[in-house]
Amino acid sequence: MAQAIPFRQASPLxxxxxxxxxxxxxxxLAIEENDLDRLEDIVQQGRIFNRGxxxxxxxxxxxxxxxxxxxxxxTSIITExxxxxxxxxxxxxxxxxxxxxxxxxxxxxxxxxxxxxVCEFPVDKLEELTGKLPELQHHMYHLxxxxxxxxxxxxxxxxxxxxxERIAALLLSLSSRFQRRRMSATNFSLPMARNxxxxxxxLAVETVSRVFTRFQNQGIIKARGxxxxxxxxxxxxxxxxxxxxxxxx
Amino acid sequence: MAQAIPFRQASPLxxxxxxxxxxxxxxxLAIEENDLDRLEDIVQQGRIFNRGxxxxxxxxxxxxxxxxxxxxxxTSIITExxxxxxxxxxxxxxxxxxxxxxxxxxxxxxxxxxxxxVCEFPVDKLEELTGKLPELQHHMYHLxxxxxxxxxxxxxxxxxxxxxERIAALLLSLSSRFQRRRMSATNFSLPMARNxxxxxxxLAVETVSRVFTRFQNQGIIKARGxxxxxxxxxxxxxxxxxxxxxxxx
DNA sequence: GTACATAGTTGATATGGATCAAATCGGACG
DNA sequence: CGTCCGATTTGATCCATATCAACTATGTAC
Numbered sequence: 001m002a003q004a005i006p007f008r009q010a011s012p013l014x015x016x017x018x019x020x021x022x023x024x025x026x027x028x029l030a031i032e033e034n035d036l037d038r039l040e041d042i043v044q045q046g047r048i049f050n051r052g053x054x055x056x057x058x059x060x061x062x063x064x065x066x067x068x069x070x071x072x073x074x075t076s077i078i079t080e081x082x083x084x085x086x087x088x089x090x091x092x093x094x095x096x097x098x099x100x101x102x103x104x105x106x107x108x109x110x111x112x113x114x115x116x117x118v119c120e121f122p123v124d125k126l127e128e129l130t131g132k133l134p135e136l137q138h139h140m141y142h143l144x145x146x147x148x149x150x151x152x153x154x155x156x157x158x159x160x161x162x163x164x165e166r167i168a169a170l171l172l173s174l175s176s177r178f179q180r181r182r183m184s185a186t187n188f189s190l191p192m193a194r195n196x197x198x199x200x201x202x203l204a205v206e207t208v209s210r211v212f213t214r215f216q217n218q219g220i221i222k223a224r225g226x227x228x229x230x231x232x233x234x235x236x237x238x239x240x241x242x243x244x245x246x247x248x249x
Numbered sequence: 250m251a252q253a254i255p256f257r258q259a260s261p262l263x264x265x266x267x268x269x270x271x272x273x274x275x276x277x278l279a280i281e282e283n284d285l286d287r288l289e290d291i292v293q294q295g296r297i298f299n300r301g302x303x304x305x306x307x308x309x310x311x312x313x314x315x316x317x318x319x320x321x322x323x324t325s326i327i328t329e330x331x332x333x334x335x336x337x338x339x340x341x342x343x344x345x346x347x348x349x350x351x352x353x354x355x356x357x358x359x360x361x362x363x364x365x366x367v368c369e370f371p372v373d374k375l376e377e378l379t380g381k382l383p384e385l386q387h388h389m390y391h392l393x394x395x396x397x398x399x400x401x402x403x404x405x406x407x408x409x410x411x412x413x414e415r416i417a418a419l420l421l422s423l424s425s426r427f428q429r430r431r432m433s434a435t436n437f438s439l440p441m442a443r444n445x446x447x448x449x450x451x452l453a454v455e456t457v458s459r460v461f462t463r464f465q466n467q468g469i470i471k472a473r474g475x476x477x478x479x480x481x482x483x484x485x486x487x488x489x490x491x492x493x494x495x496x497x498x
Numbered sequence: 499g500t501a502c503a504t505a506g507t508t509g510a511t512a513t514g515g516a517t518c519a520a521a522t523c524g525g526a527c528g
Numbered sequence: 529c530g531t532c533c534g535a536t537t538t539g540a541t542c543c544a545t546a547t548c549a550a551c552t553a554t555g556t557a558c
Contacts, residue, residue: 443505
């Protein structure tokens with residue numbers, strides 16, 4: 001491993017968005033090459049969290065949003081009663097904490113689902129920078145509106161779709177997100193437990209489990225634990241659209 | 250009415266955020282008095298829509314977001330199959346279209362629920378302005394994150410709460426939004442049809458109707474058509490919290 | 499004022515998924 | 529290698545809400 005150590009050891013924590021393999025997914029994608037330094041100046045890179053550790057906690061003062069570098073994160077909100085609602089899963093290249101920007105406190109809790117490394121963007125500096133770089137500001141608006149749309153899609157899924165449709169949609173969403181990272185779209189391992197899937201999709205764990213085995217029996221997927229193989233993507237897509245088809249044939 | 254006509258008749262469409270009674274709810278609240286002119290310069294004020302008319306349509310090019318001046322608006326997304334999902338209701342002082350800022354096209358359709366007047370903010374000019382006014386930019390981030398949080402709350406409501414809890418939550422939300430506008434918190438008329446409520450909350454119309462009459466029989470509300478009176482706000486609040494209480498007494 | 503259409507209510511029945519219960523798997527750790 | 533504890537699966541039963549059906553109220557056009 002010795003040869004992997006970079007020459008510039010003087011500033012090991014200095015971010016290097018330039019070399020990051022995720023720069024085409026993450027914030028840098030919005031920025032001109034020569035403005036990238038300004039983003040690097042405000043990023044704190046390379047913080048590592050072990051499975052189960054909190055990146056930030058609901059109701060604590062908002063400081064930063066985070067880009068996932070490797071690993072994965074789940075966010076959830078906790079009601080007064082202690083009930084948990086998983087609001088999202090975040091994979092490399094995705095930004096966590098947008099739901100609280102501009103607020104005093106974090107609106108949710110972010111937890112590492114596995115060993116995860118993140119890049120931290122202090123919000124005060126980020127806002128300052130977006131004020132100077134219109135493309136970056138535009139991209140932030142875009143990311144945030146995307147987040148709203150995602151959440152609306154989730155609400156739709158929850159209010160109108162069956163258990164099978166919800167799970168098919170989740171599998172396809174994960175699939176396309178793996179694909180964006182040039183990984184297999186049909187062969188991946190779920191970063192989250194069945195419990196988290198159930199909570200996120202508004203189902204009981206038992207139902208999630210049953211649907212997985214039903215899909216398996218139908219030859220649509222193969223699943224052993226968290227390892228999943230999508231055997232028939234078209235069938236999955238059909239499941240997610242079945243609902244809308246039935247109503248308007 | 251003659252005496253109500255302003256002196257400066259030369260520019261009747263010139264916005265006057267300065268005088269607007271909603272300025273403490275709407276975008277102006279984020280801006281210093283002396284920067285307000287710059288906001289007024291980009292606003293197009295006073296467009297009127299009749300009940301049922303579309304303010305904008307899903308999948309058409311994104312141009313502007315809108316502040317409700319009077320009346321009310323519902324937003325919804327339509328699936329490929331033609332199925333509708335109501336994603337929100339917007340009342341005076343609230344901003345519509347944040348879910349698409351930074352996108353090419355509108356992500357939803359906005360429809361006037363009654364005769365409604367709006368102020369239009371062309372997005373290119375708005376982005377330009379937020380680049381110059383940090384407080385305004387901050388406020389935009391805040392509004393958008395608020396929208397994400399709202400949607401997460403909705404998702405939670407849909408995935409974890411009973412019909413009664415959902416409807417109680419909606420009534421309380423409307424109540425507090427009327428109150429912000431210095432209107433009665435207990436006596437108001439619903440801007441939307443039962444159908445829209447049902448769709449928004451992921452219920453059947455029949456269920457909504459039944460819950461309304463159940464609440465009425467319990468003496469919690471009085472409802473005749475769209476006219477609603479909240480007789481026992483605490484009872485309503487209790488209903489929304491009942492769920493969380495049961496799980497963690 | 500009458501008629502038709504749309505919105506809302508009420509009743510009867512069916513069902514998808516929750517819940518309860520129990521068995522099995524899997525991985526961390528001594 | 530065996531033990532233990534949480535995660536997952538499987539089975540049996542129940543219930544909240546959807547669905548189907550019919551009726552009533554409201555409002556709008558003529």
